[in-house]
Amino acid sequence: MMALLDIWALASQMQQFLSPGRAGGTLFGSRQEAALTVASELDEGAQDLARRLIAPGEFAQYQQFVATYTREHPLRNLEFVRASVVPIESDQSGAGAVLIHVGTTEARTNSRFLSGCSRV
Secondary structure, eight states: HHHHHHHHHHHHHHHTTSTTTTTTTTGGGGGGGHHHHHHHHHEEEHHHHHHHOOOOHHHHHHHHHHHHHHHHHOOOSOOOOEEEEHHHHHHHHHHHHHHHHHHHHHHHHHHHHHHHHHOO
16 A cells, blocks of 8 residues: 555646646646656546445545645655655544554564665
8 A cells, every 4th residue: 555655646646747837837848848757647547446446435535635645745856755645544434553552573574664665
């Protein structure tokens, strides 16, 4: 789920970045409209994939998460340096708190997994 949210958020950030009045809004000069069209198609494709994979009752929650994340973490330049969605979504969903309360072996395994993910 985190990989899907991450690619959806990146596609949304790219679409926003290339929009008029944004940091990348004039980056491609006379080809800006084409670049924005491609970014918009990627964003729509990621959202369509999410709609197919996420339970209908949960889709709106994740859609709101991506919209908020994109607004709070805009791309500023072509380096595309961005905050990971993993700790943000985990904090919002309470997944971090769940890991603390699981059995010792599982908690150690999940903690190792999550610390590996945060370095990526």
